[in-house]
């Protein structure tokens with residue numbers, strides 16, 4: 001069964017074609033920043049990115065009708081349980097007009113649904129808004145603000161299952177802390193297959209290559225009322241131009257580690273320190289009963305970084321590293337489970353609002 005996988009990021013769209021779970025081809029369609037800057041809103045990029053995907057298909061000699069399904073990255077929907085969902089009109093409407101956070105992943109289902117033209121099923125799996133948090137974890141400290149579960153759920157769930165398999169156990173029988181270290185950083189506590197607490201990767205937790213993570217609130221208020229920044233500028237300062245970008249002008253950890261000065265590398269060490277602190281917190285969430293700590297994402301490619309994190313947290317549980325991300329495979333597998341009748345597609349509806 002042929003599956004087309006679509007996964008948009010802020011400056012590129014990853015596309016792949018799978019035959020069952022065998023990847024036939026994967027390409028990263030890079031979009032020039034100057035091209036993207038012409039659009040005021042992420043959703044306005046729909047036609048532009050759709051054309052690029054159609055160009056890719058034609059170059060690879062496929063037509064949309066050749067596919068049994070389109071598997072799309074799930075965007076910022078209301079809180080949902082983990083699983084594969086059928087994309088329908090109301091989901092597309094939500095992602096276009098109602099979503100609370102603008103994120104490139106919101107484009108995937110919109111583009112997939114439009115490409116399918118009602119002829120083939122379109123699915124999302126484990127969207128960014130997968131929410132399995134326990135009630136205590138939702139309380140922020142003021143009633144007006146509720147803590148949210150917005151994380152790299154797709155890769156995190158796939159990697160957690162992979163490590164469980166390596167251990168010869170079921171994911172649902174284990175307690176794990178999984179940290180995704182990419183442009184953004186998500187650290188998550190899993191109790192028997194449920195992600196019971198997370199740092200919202202846009203707002204909380206460690207600083208990352210391009211995000212500030214948690215900040216001292218008093219100083220944030222001072223910045224916000226300094227008159228120097230618009231709301232949009234402040235948001236960009238926190239997500240996009242924060243973290244390593246703010247200190248070093250780059251989000252490229254690999255480059256800093258390879259060619260940076262000691263002073264520059266110090267900021268990577270500071271980031272590692274914050275990651276380890278967050279992992280320790282998630283071990284406490286699991287009351288110290290942790291079967292595995294898992295480090296994944298692009299930064300996990302660097303064994304020194306993994307070792308440094310390990311030096312802080314090795315006493316809590318065995319540490320596994322699963323470098324890179326497996327989002328395309330996870331999306332294909334999610335759609336395949338439904339196509340093969342192993343799982344029923346969940347139906348998203350306004351009731352999730």
Ligand SMILES: Nc1ncnc2c1ncn2[C@@H]1O[C@H](COP(=O)(O)OP(=O)(O)OP(=O)(O)O)[C@@H](O)[C@H]1O
Pocket residue numbers: 152181182183184185209251252253254255257297298299300301302324325
């Ligand atoms: N071998 C490596 N050593 C150190 N860092 C690396 C290595 N390979 C990739 N990275 C770093 O990983 C980061 C990007 O990670 P990744 O590709 O997971 O992020 P992304 O997909 O852009 O964002 P996100 O994971 O938040 O969706 C960059 O800072 C990059 O320099």
Ligand SMILES: CCCC(=O)O
Pocket residue numbers: 128150151152153184186200201202
């Ligand atoms: C918000 C967490 C997911 C991402 O940054 O891609």
